[in-house]
Amino acid sequence: MDAQSRERLQRAGLTGADLAWIDSFGGDDAAVPKPRPDEIADYRRREAALNAVVAPLTFAERGESPEGKLAAAIGAKVADVLDPDEEE
Secondary structure, eight states, rough: OOOHHHHHHHHHTTHHHHHHHHTTTTTTTTGGOOOGGGHHHHHHHHHHHHHHTTTTTOOHHHHHSSHHHHHOOOOOOOHHHHHHTOOO
Protein backbone atom coordinates (compact mmCIF):
# COMPACT_ATOMS: atom_id res chain seq x y z
CA MET A 1 0.00 0.00 0.00
CA ASP A 2 1.43 3.35 -0.99
CA ALA A 3 1.79 6.36 1.31
CA GLN A 4 -1.19 8.20 -0.26
CA SER A 5 -3.47 5.21 0.34
CA ARG A 6 -2.31 4.93 3.95
CA GLU A 7 -2.97 8.64 4.49
CA ARG A 8 -6.49 8.39 2.98
CA LEU A 9 -7.25 5.39 5.18
CA GLN A 10 -6.03 7.15 8.31
CA ARG A 11 -8.15 10.22 7.47
CA ALA A 12 -11.12 7.86 7.13
CA GLY A 13 -10.53 6.60 10.68
CA LEU A 14 -8.34 3.53 10.36
CA THR A 15 -5.74 3.25 13.10
CA GLY A 16 -2.13 2.14 12.95
CA ALA A 17 -3.33 -1.25 14.21
CA ASP A 18 -5.82 -1.43 11.33
CA LEU A 19 -3.10 -0.64 8.81
CA ALA A 20 -0.86 -3.29 10.39
CA TRP A 21 -3.75 -5.77 10.06
CA ILE A 22 -4.08 -4.92 6.35
CA ASP A 23 -0.31 -5.21 5.94
CA SER A 24 -0.37 -8.64 7.61
CA PHE A 25 -1.99 -10.15 4.49
CA GLY A 26 -0.39 -7.78 2.02
CA GLY A 27 -3.59 -5.79 1.47
CA ASP A 28 -4.68 -8.50 -0.97
CA ASP A 29 -8.47 -8.67 -1.10
CA ALA A 30 -8.26 -12.40 -1.89
CA ALA A 31 -6.27 -12.99 1.31
CA VAL A 32 -8.56 -11.30 3.86
CA PRO A 33 -8.70 -13.68 6.83
CA LYS A 34 -11.99 -15.02 8.11
CA PRO A 35 -13.01 -13.12 11.26
CA ARG A 36 -13.65 -14.74 14.58
CA PRO A 37 -17.02 -13.78 16.07
CA ASP A 38 -15.29 -11.33 18.44
CA GLU A 39 -13.69 -9.54 15.46
CA ILE A 40 -16.91 -8.77 13.54
CA ALA A 41 -17.18 -5.20 14.88
CA ASP A 42 -13.58 -4.44 13.86
CA TYR A 43 -14.17 -5.86 10.38
CA ARG A 44 -17.33 -3.76 9.95
CA ARG A 45 -15.51 -0.63 11.14
CA ARG A 46 -12.70 -1.25 8.66
CA GLU A 47 -15.18 -1.92 5.87
CA ALA A 48 -17.01 1.34 6.64
CA ALA A 49 -13.76 3.34 6.60
CA LEU A 50 -12.72 1.79 3.30
CA ASN A 51 -16.15 2.55 1.83
CA ALA A 52 -15.81 6.16 3.00
CA VAL A 53 -12.54 6.44 1.09
CA VAL A 54 -14.13 5.26 -2.17
CA ALA A 55 -17.45 7.10 -1.73
CA PRO A 56 -16.48 9.99 -4.05
CA LEU A 57 -15.61 7.56 -6.86
CA THR A 58 -17.96 6.29 -9.54
CA PHE A 59 -19.42 2.82 -9.13
CA ALA A 60 -16.93 1.40 -11.64
CA GLU A 61 -13.98 3.15 -10.01
CA ARG A 62 -15.00 1.79 -6.59
CA GLY A 63 -14.98 -1.76 -7.91
CA GLU A 64 -11.57 -1.32 -9.49
CA SER A 65 -9.88 0.49 -6.60
CA PRO A 66 -7.81 -1.48 -4.08
CA GLU A 67 -9.80 0.10 -1.24
CA GLY A 68 -13.12 -0.85 -2.85
CA LYS A 69 -12.00 -4.42 -3.47
CA LEU A 70 -10.77 -4.72 0.10
CA ALA A 71 -14.03 -3.31 1.51
CA ALA A 72 -16.03 -5.82 -0.54
CA ALA A 73 -13.83 -8.71 0.58
CA ILE A 74 -14.12 -7.72 4.24
CA GLY A 75 -17.91 -7.49 3.92
CA ALA A 76 -18.04 -10.89 2.26
CA LYS A 77 -15.97 -12.48 5.04
CA VAL A 78 -18.32 -11.02 7.66
CA ALA A 79 -21.34 -12.33 5.76
CA ASP A 80 -19.75 -15.76 5.57
CA VAL A 81 -19.42 -15.86 9.35
CA LEU A 82 -22.88 -14.45 10.06
CA ASP A 83 -24.65 -16.66 7.47
CA PRO A 84 -22.63 -19.89 7.41
CA ASP A 85 -25.47 -21.86 5.80
CA GLU A 86 -25.88 -19.39 2.93
CA GLU A 87 -25.00 -20.91 -0.45
CA GLU A 88 -22.31 -19.08 -2.42
